[in-house]
Amino acid sequence: MAAFLELRGVGKGFGKGAARMEVLANIDLQVARGELVAIVGYSGAGKTTLVSLMAGLTAPDHGSIRLAGEPVTGPGADRGVVFQNYSLLPWLTAYENVHLAVDQRFGDWSKEKKREHAEKHLALVNLAPARDKRPSELSGGMRQRVALARALATDPEVLLMDEPLSALDALTRATLQDEIARIWETSKKTVVLITNDVDEALLLADRIIPLSVGPAATLGPPVAVPIPRPRDRKTMNHDARFKAVRNQVIEYLLGPGRRRGGAEPTAAPVALATASAPADGPAQAPAQASTSADTVVAA
Amino acid sequence: MSKPKSRLDISSLLLPALGGLLLLLLWAITSGTVSKNLPSPAKTWEVSRPFVVAPFEKRGELDQGVARFAWYSLILVAKGYAIALLLGAPLGFILGWSKLFAKSFDPIIQVLRPVSPLAWLPLGLVLFEKSHPAALFTIAICAMWPTVLNTALGVRSIPQDYLNVAKVLQLSPTKTFFKVLLPAALPYMFTGFRLSLGIAWLVIVAVEMLTGTPGIGGFLWQEYNSLIYEHIILCILTIGIVGFVLDRLMSAVELRLKAV
Numbered sequence: 001m002a003a004f005l006e007l008r009g010v011g012k013g014f015g016k017g018a019a020r021m022e023v024l025a026n027i028d029l030q031v032a033r034g035e036l037v038a039i040v041g042y043s044g045a046g047k048t049t050l051v052s053l054m055a056g057l058t059a060p061d062h063g064s065i066r067l068a069g070e071p072v073t074g075p076g077a078d079r080g081v082v083f084q085n086y087s088l089l090p091w092l093t094a095y096e097n098v099h100l101a102v103d104q105r106f107g108d109w110s111k112e113k114k115r116e117h118a119e120k121h122l123a124l125v126n127l128a129p130a131r132d133k134r135p136s137e138l139s140g141g142m143r144q145r146v147a148l149a150r151a152l153a154t155d156p157e158v159l160l161m162d163e164p165l166s167a168l169d170a171l172t173r174a175t176l177q178d179e180i181a182r183i184w185e186t187s188k189k190t191v192v193l194i195t196n197d198v199d200e201a202l203l204l205a206d207r208i209i210p211l212s213v214g215p216a217a218t219l220g221p222p223v224a225v226p227i228p229r230p231r232d233r234k235t236m237n238h239d240a241r242f243k244a245v246r247n248q249v250i251e252y253l254l255g256p257g258r259r260r261g262g263a264e265p266t267a268a269p270v271a272l273a274t275a276s277a278p279a280d281g282p283a284q285a286p287a288q289a290s291t292s293a294d295t296v297v298a299a
Numbered sequence: 300m301s302k303p304k305s306r307l308d309i310s311s312l313l314l315p316a317l318g319g320l321l322l323l324l325l326w327a328i329t330s331g332t333v334s335k336n337l338p339s340p341a342k343t344w345e346v347s348r349p350f351v352v353a354p355f356e357k358r359g360e361l362d363q364g365v366a367r368f369a370w371y372s373l374i375l376v377a378k379g380y381a382i383a384l385l386l387g388a389p390l391g392f393i394l395g396w397s398k399l400f401a402k403s404f405d406p407i408i409q410v411l412r413p414v415s416p417l418a419w420l421p422l423g424l425v426l427f428e429k430s431h432p433a434a435l436f437t438i439a440i441c442a443m444w445p446t447v448l449n450t451a452l453g454v455r456s457i458p459q460d461y462l463n464v465a466k467v468l469q470l471s472p473t474k475t476f477f478k479v480l481l482p483a484a485l486p487y488m489f490t491g492f493r494l495s496l497g498i499a500w501l502v503i504v505a506v507e508m509l510t511g512t513p514g515i516g517g518f519l520w521q522e523y524n525s526l527i528y529e530h531i532i533l534c535i536l537t538i539g540i541v542g543f544v545l546d547r548l549m550s551a552v553e554l555r556l557k558a559v
Contacts, residue, residue, distance in 0.1 A: 104474065
């Protein structure tokens with residue numbers, strides 16, 4: 001499997017001296033082109049930090065991140081990000097939010113083409129009727145659709161999704177999961193989906209990788225999901241294959257993954273480089289690490 | 300806003316009217332008993348009548364309708380206020396954006412901010428040697444601080460999320476500024492603009508008194524010197540009403556901005 005997106009020995013911490021806390025340590029991850037990988041972990045384990053690193057919003061303290069062989073040094077058009085809290089600009093309408101991204105990405109296009117492209121992506125997430133509504137007039141699920149349309153409209157090679165559905169109610173969540181599955185089937189983009197919901201990962205992912213509890217959270221052994229698509233959420237609770245994968249993931253999260261630093265001795269190489277600059281301030285201080293297992297097991 | 304509040308609406312008209320009547324009564328009693336120099340309400344109205352009934356009339360340089368005087372003042376305020384915003388908003392932006400800049404200049408701003416217009420005006424006269432630019436200088440330098448501080452606060456309060464969006468979408472600096480930073484900071488900035496306008500209107504009277512510029516404050520001082528005390532009260536009321544209207548207008552715009 002040729003790695004398209006590759007993280008090697010990535011580590012990241014915040015703070016200085018005694019107050020310093022390592023959030024992520026020894027993160028090794030390979031994602032193939034067109035693959036949908038789900039990273040499942042505890043709240044506060046550093047999932048958002050991991051997305052920030054891959055998005056190029058923060059630089060790792062150790063290790064390297066490469067996309068198609070090229071080192072990631074900052075944000076780029078090749079990566080689209082869907083943020084946990086939507087991060088739509090509230091003074092712009094749904095259309096304007098998407099159009100802003102299109103306008104920046106495809107600056108040389110004609111006005112007409114940009115408009116069509118933005119509208120096409122709004123339609124893709126079933127939001128054409130809400131075109132001229134501002135985020136405050138939209139429900140949480142609709143906002144996340146706009147955010148998804150915005151990310152897709154820039155036609156990135158990799159889509160990074162940071163707990164995109166965690167703020168939604170169960171029904172909206174299920175609908176959007178189906179839509180993400182549908183969109184992914186047609187676009188075949190490389191996707192890294194960060195989530196705290198094992199079943200969401202089971203439904204969507206080719207591979208599930210558990211993230212151990214922080215501080216110094218690290219990735220556990222990947223678990224393949226060898227279940228053909230489209231997957232039916234109704235069969236999830238009694239289908240043996242679903243059960244087997246779910247058990248593997250949960251066993252790690254409640255077992256080795258619950259201990260600091262993941263504990264399980266992986267064959268991963270230790271941090272190779274310590275070159276990069278120190279953390280640039282506490283801007284992205286991690287949320288308080290919570291070890292409550294219920295977020296993971298709930299299903 | 301919900302509509303069915305007819306009871307509240309009556310009291311919201313009735314109570315202020317009652318308050319006004321009480322004050323009028325107090326004024327009438329005071330002028331008749333304790334302070335004989337204070338013109339009574341009736342006398343004030345009688346003497347002020349020509350200035351109010353024909354507010355835009357110009358009978359002579361020193362004898363003009365009260366709205367005309369207020370208009371002169373408003374023009375001067377508008378100019379000084381414009382300078383205050385043009386200086387204050389960019390200064391606030393830099394102050395909010397750069398920690399280094401904020402650390403270097405914040406103490407100075409905190410020291411200059413409470414200085415009275417009466418103290419700035421002589422310095423303005425020294426610098427510009429003429430009363431008109433000195434007046435503008437005084438209005439601008441007194442009025443700009445709320446704009447500076449609120450703009451800086453607005454810039455500091457821009458959520459990291461929006462900055463991340465700008466970075467991830469790789470918006471150009473110009474686009475980041477106009478599409479993200481400015482709209483995000485604007486509600487705060489407008490609070491500053493409103494407070495600045497209030498101060499500019501406060502300063503104008505002092506400035507006109509000291510420089511003898513025609514306007515509502517200049518008129519007030521001139522009528523004091525001419526011993527027409529009724530007009531002092533007329534001027535005070537006019538200044539208050541104009542200030543109130545200005546504040547309401549700015550609040551309306553501010554509310555619209557914050558509604559987004």
